[in-house]
Amino acid sequence: MKNGNFKKFGMVIDLDKCTGCGACMVACYAENNIPFREDDTDKMLSVSWMHVYRLNNGKPFPDYEECFLPRPCQHCEGHHGHSPCVSVCPATATDYNMATGIVSQIYPRCFGCRYCMGACPYHVRQFNWWDPIWPDGMEKMLNPNVSVRMRGVVEKCSFCVQRYQLAMDQAYMEGRQEIEEDDYQTACTETCPAGAITFGDLNNPEHAVHQLAQPDPAHEGRPKNPKAFRLLERLGTNPKIYYLSRREWVRRAGDNYLKGEFQNKAHS
């Protein structure tokens, strides 16, 4: 890039604020033309870019606690942009953009081998087993700035990159080269009624995400905020979604420790 001003868009999700209402999922479906079926109860076959998981601490009633975990694409950077899915794609259909830090999915290039789905440790990638069929009249409500995917291709969260493009268009129109924090926000961020999701440039110290997560560049963006964690941090995927929780069992769940594993680690 000419000006060398690299951005790293990322998200901070406060799990203590999330009520699990699922508004982010609905907003994502509407914004990104995500197909759904009449009976979408089988979540192994359904497509959802943003998915809310339900965690619990596994303790009986008086100590029982629950937590909802919204999971968009983690937009892993890995080492220098070699995220798990980008490394395995044989078609160059998924790519890491150095200027924005967004992991892209190019539907016309994808031929549906699903290596990326196997490589992704977060299950963020979904396969279109069918062509999308919209209820009568709904095709008129599709977002014109997002392509509709056909059967046989993989899709995933794009951080609403079309909104980034539109924000840039407006900036160019007004003679600016840069966009403000408010100009580009994802659909889930805008929709969340609890304000649990924050979105912005992790490289920009003025952005809320940077202040919340306090990414440490010396350790591949590991959060300096003791309340913050990333999913499966120890895999080294270097994701750009940070989660906040003051509850320790939630933070431990984020690293997916096996039963008893954490104690062993603590003793040794």
Next chain:
Amino acid sequence: MTTEELANEASAKDQQPTTPPPEISPSTATDDNGSGGPIILFFILGLAASLIVGWVIFPQLLYSQKKQPVDFNHALHNELVEDSCESCHFFREDGSYSGVPKLAQCIECHEEVNGEDPEEAKFVNAYVANNREVPWLIYSRQPQNVFFSHAAHVKMAEMDCVTCHGHIGESESLKVYEENRISGYSRDIWGRNIAGIKRNSWDRMKMDDCAECHRNEGVNQNSVQTLRGGCFVCHH
């Protein structure tokens, strides 16, 4: 006798001619060529015929010729407006691009027939009077999975319309719209030249042409996989 001597003896025998070599008479040589002539001619004619079919006839069959609903004089209008192209093909405030003008813009001047041009009369009577949009055929329409930003090119990079669209603003009538019968796209995307030779920057509008300029100018060369242009700029 050693094996070497045996071998020498054997080779010496081979060298002695057992039968005299057949004499080649000039008459038999010409007899062979007599039947070859028409076959070679057949192949030359066949090659010429397939080249003509492939390079001339097929390209003509591939594209259907469509006439624009109304003939439009760009040169005439360009003289009357103040802002050149952007007077009619304007940007909205949010940075989106209006593209081909809608009827509402034309009505400002053409509520009634102003001149003597039969095309204008056709436009007013058939479209303005019935409040019907003109179904313009758009030469530069890209596939649906291409998201082109006019603002980035015209406002930010300050490129000229001519760079991609050619001198359409100086034309006095609209050219025939040629539609690819297989893909449904305009011929202006693939380009007039069937061999794919490009002389001017506006001759073609294929992805390679976009990528070529992006590579030369060094814009958006941010891909980790290819170390060149990323797809995510235009495809998402």
